Amino acid sequence: MLPQIRATGVAFTVISFENAAYSYGGGELLSDISLRLAPGSFHFLTGPSGSGKSTFLKLCYAELAPTAGSLTLFDRDVRSLSRDDVALTRRRIGVVHQDCQFLDHLPLAANVALPLTVAGRTSAPSDLSDLLGWVGLGQLAEAKPPSLSGGERQRAALARAIIMGPDVILADEPTGNLDWEMSLRLLTLLVELNRMGKTILVATHDLNLIRQAKPQLAARVLRISKRRIQLAGADL
Amino acid sequence: MTARSQNDRVVPPSGAPATLTSFTAGAMTFLAVFALALALASGRLAERWASALDRTATIRISAPDDQIAMQTKAVLDILATTPGIESSRAQTPDEQRKLLEPWFGPDLPLTDLPLPQLIEVIEATEGYDSEGLKQRLSAEAPGAVLDDHTRWRKPMAEAASRLRLLGYLSILLIGAAMAAMITLAANAALSANAQVIKVLRLVGAKDSYIARAFVRRFTLRAAAGSAVGALAGTIGVALLPAQDAAGGFLTGLGFTGAGWLLPFLLPLLAGGVAFAATRQAAFTTLRRLT
Ligand SMILES: Nc1ncnc2c1ncn2[C@@H]1O[C@H](COP(=O)(O)OP(=O)(O)OP(=O)(O)O)[C@@H](O)[C@H]1O
Ligand SMILES: [Mg+2]
Numbered sequence: 001m002l003p004q005i006r007a008t009g010v011a012f013t014v015i016s017f018e019n020a021a022y023s024y025g026g027g028e029l030l031s032d033i034s035l036r037l038a039p040g041s042f043h044f045l046t047g048p049s050g051s052g053k054s055t056f057l058k059l060c061y062a063e064l065a066p067t068a069g070s071l072t073l074f075d076r077d078v079r080s081l082s083r084d085d086v087a088l089t090r091r092r093i094g095v096v097h098q099d100c101q102f103l104d105h106l107p108l109a110a111n112v113a114l115p116l117t118v119a120g121r122t123s124a125p126s127d128l129s130d131l132l133g134w135v136g137l138g139q140l141a142e143a144k145p146p147s148l149s150g151g152e153r154q155r156a157a158l159a160r161a162i163i164m165g166p167d168v169i170l171a172d173e174p175t176g177n178l179d180w181e182m183s184l185r186l187l188t189l190l191v192e193l194n195r196m197g198k199t200i201l202v203a204t205h206d207l208n209l210i211r212q213a214k215p216q217l218a219a220r221v222l223r224i225s226k227r228r229i230q231l232a233g234a235d236l
Numbered sequence: 237m238t239a240r241s242q243n244d245r246v247v248p249p250s251g252a253p254a255t256l257t258s259f260t261a262g263a264m265t266f267l268a269v270f271a272l273a274l275a276l277a278s279g280r281l282a283e284r285w286a287s288a289l290d291r292t293a294t295i296r297i298s299a300p301d302d303q304i305a306m307q308t309k310a311v312l313d314i315l316a317t318t319p320g321i322e323s324s325r326a327q328t329p330d331e332q333r334k335l336l337e338p339w340f341g342p343d344l345p346l347t348d349l350p351l352p353q354l355i356e357v358i359e360a361t362e363g364y365d366s367e368g369l370k371q372r373l374s375a376e377a378p379g380a381v382l383d384d385h386t387r388w389r390k391p392m393a394e395a396a397s398r399l400r401l402l403g404y405l406s407i408l409l410i411g412a413a414m415a416a417m418i419t420l421a422a423n424a425a426l427s428a429n430a431q432v433i434k435v436l437r438l439v440g441a442k443d444s445y446i447a448r449a450f451v452r453r454f455t456l457r458a459a460a461g462s463a464v465g466a467l468a469g470t471i472g473v474a475l476l477p478a479q480d481a482a483g484g485f486l487t488g489l490g491f492t493g494a495g496w497l498l499p500f501l502l503p504l505l506a507g508g509v510a511f512a513a514t515r516q517a518a519f520t521t522l523r524r525l526t
Contacts, residue, residue, distance in 0.1 A: 063438070083523070084442050091440040101435050105248040117246065118441035160439065 013075065014039050014168050014199045015060050020069035022055060029055055031227040033069070037201065039167070042194045042217055044210050045203040046232065047224030053203040054098055056224070057170050060201065061093050062086045074167075091119055094161030098172040098203075100153040102145035108132070109141040112159045123163065134189070135159045136182070150177035158186060168199045175206055183209055191216050246436060247429055247449040253421035257454050258461035260421070261506045264414040265462040268407050269469025269499045275403025276498075277489045282396035291322075293366075295355040299379030307377040308353050314372050315357060320364030327354040352379075414458075414506060415513045422454050422514040426521040437526040447518035451511060458510030462503035470499045 015037040022030040029052045037043060047053050058064040059071060062078050071078045073089055081089060094115075102111045112132060113123045132138050135155035145153065154177050161169055169190070175183040187209060194200050194217060204210070213219050221232040295315075297307050308326055315324040327335075332351060333342075366384050373380045426433070436446050476489055491498065 061438075084444075087437070087440050087442040090438065095438065097438070101431065101438075103246065103248075103432055103435055106245065110245075114246070114436075115439040117243065118436060118439055118445055164440075 012039060013037065013072065015201075016072045017059075017066070018070045018072075020059070020066040020071050022052070022059060022064065023067045028227060030059075030224070030229070033066075033229050035222070035229060037168075037199055039199055040194070040197050041199055042190075042213075042219040043201045044213070044219055044221045045201060045224070045229075046205055046207070046210070046221060049205070051224040052227070053224060054172055056229070057095070057172050057201070057203055060168075060170055061090055061095050091115065091164055092166050093168045093170060094164060094166035096154065096157045096161045096169075096171040096174045098176070100157040102153070102156070104144060104146050107142045107144060108137060108148070108156055111145060112156060112163060114160060115164045119164070128163075131159050131163060136185075151179070151182060154178060155182070155186070158189070162189075162193065166198070168201070169193060171200075171202045171204075173204055174202060175204065175209055180208075184212065187213055187216075243445070244449055244452060246441075247432055247446075247453070250425040250428075250450075250453060253425040253428075254453060254457050257418050257421045257457045257510065260414055260417040261458040261461035261503075261510065262465035262468075264410045264417075265465030265499075265502045265506055266469040266472075268410045268502050269466060269473060271403045271406035271410065272498060272502075273473050273489050273491060275400045275407070276491060276495060278396045278399035278403060280492075282393050282400060285393040285396060291359040291361075293357040293359065293382060293384040295324075295357060295373070295380050295382050296352045297355070297377065297380045298350075298352040299377075301350075303379065304353050307379050308355065310377045311355055311373060311380050314369070314376060315355070318364055318369055318372075320360050320362055322358045322360040324355055324357045327356060357382075411505065411509055415509045418454060418458060418510045419513040419517050422450060422517040423521065425450060425454075426518060426525075430525055433522065433525055437522075443519060443522045446522060447515060450518050451514045454514040455507050455511045459503045459507035462506035463500075466499045466502045470496070473499075 013036050015035075017033040017035045020030070020033045021028060033056075045053050045056065055064065059066060060073070062073060062081060065071070065078050073081075074092065076085070076089075102108075103114065106114075109128060109132065110117070113128055116123050129138060129141065132141050135158055137152060137155055137159070140148065140152065145156070148156065154174055158171070158174060161171070171190070174186055178186060183206070190200055190202065191213065210219070210221060222229050223232040295311055297304060297311060299307050312324060312326065315321050332354065335354075366382065370382050373382060433446055470491075473490055
């Protein structure tokens with residue numbers, strides 16, 4: 001068997017914040033964040049609406065850069081990344097965005113396969129339909145995104161986020177529009193992906209979902225409160 | 237589906253901006269064909285006038301019949317001793333008839349007309365002193381007038397080469413105007429697709445990938461529109477009346493020989509201009525948008 005270089009080598013971090021802060025015209029939104037997401041870890045991120053959960057995720061996929069302190073993605077400082085580096089980094093990070101935007105002129109299947117297309121790769125048609133079937137969208141492969149319901153869009157976004165087999169999956173309120181059954185199905189998928197070694201961060205205010213997950217895996221819960229990110233206790 | 241067509245499909249059809257690009261490229265190329273024809277014809281004219289008339293002059297002797305022969309001899313003698321003149325020769329009645337034939341017909345009774353005697357003068361490379369020659373002529377052959385062509389030749393040749401310059405300048409301006417229009421159209425298409433560009437960036441598309449989808453589209457549109465314009469313009473030029481023997485300016489406005497292929501280089505040029513303009517616009521917009 002090949003030696004596990006990463007396991008025995010220097011500590012490798014996927015996402016690492018050090019005294020990072022993010023402020024915009026309206027003032028400081030996130031302050032003094034020091035946080036490491038180790039490979040293979042599973043985190044939930046909670047906090048009141050408007051506390052900066054989406055902003056934190058945007059920092060994690062280099063849509064925004066911290067205004068103070070440092071942030072490293074895959075051991076590289078985000079400030080040193082060129083625009084092409086950012087593109088390449090995003091191929092290793094699958095994101096389910098809170099607003100789930102798609103290319104409205106392309107059918108769902110092409111949208112789900114988009115990360116492969118822009119990376120110059122093609123998907124085996126069977127893999128694509130398996131994936132669509134798994135998120136319950138097998139019948140809608142040819143539908144255009146504007147005709148989909150909110151929940152269907154979220155499932156499609158999840159399929160798009162994982163089609164590249166990314167190292168990290170960031171999900172912003174992925175169950176916001178899903179019923180409980182579908183939410184559990186999505187959670188199961190995330191748990192499975194985590195068991196395969198993916199690093200996962202889920203922003204959610206659905207405490208039931210977090211409770212449901214706890215027995216299944218060693219998830220940590222981060223909470224944003226007073227502009228800081230803290231590890232939440234067992235009081236969930 | 238080929239990878240390329242799939243790559244182009246990630247950006248929705250560009251509609252009006254793309255149509256504008258085709259139309260602009262077509263119209264501009266149509267104009268450029270005429271500017272090119274003008275520039276080439278003026279160039280030929282400038283060369284012909286400059287070289288054919290170069291170093292020649294004419295002396296015209298108008299005098300009563302009985303003095304013509306005497307004055308002609310006197311003029312030829314003067315010319316023979318003037319430095320800077322290579323050769324001189326009196327035109328024969330036959331040559332004079334040929335000269336007048338296009339205007340008066342072949343049956344001209346030359347002897348009955350009080351025609352001036354013409355003497356052709358060919359200048360040596362170093363040139364002669366035209367003022368000095370005029371003075372000697374007026375002293376010894378009062379009926380002789382030196383017409384050294386330069387009086388009208390120079391401005392004509394100059395006008396022709398100026399016209400050529402204007403023709404090429406027009407092509408440049410047409411190209412610049414086309415680049416500006418295509419940049420505008422590309423910017424409109426890019427802005428209309430800001431959302432698409434954002435999604436593409438989020439799923440890991442490089443700038444060059446996104447730019448390529450736009451650049452390819454606008455380059456092809458411009459080249460195709462331009463090809464139509466070039467064809468129409470060339471047909472227009474070909475339908476002009478044929479060049480006549482006298483080589484008059486307007487009738488000489490066609491292309492000659494391989495020159496007929498030149499208009500078809502314009503679509504390549506238009507494609508190149510569109511490529512550069514769209515690429516520039518795309519990278520600028522991408523940096524601004526995401
Ligand atoms: N660049 C910016 N300009 C103006 N306002 C901003 C900017 N970035 C963040 N904000 C504000 O910061 C706050 C946090 O936004 P964010 O979307 O991160 O919150 P959230 O925790 O995801 O909320 P929700 O649970 O409702 O999704 C909002 O009030 C938002 O308007
Ligand atoms: Mg949010």
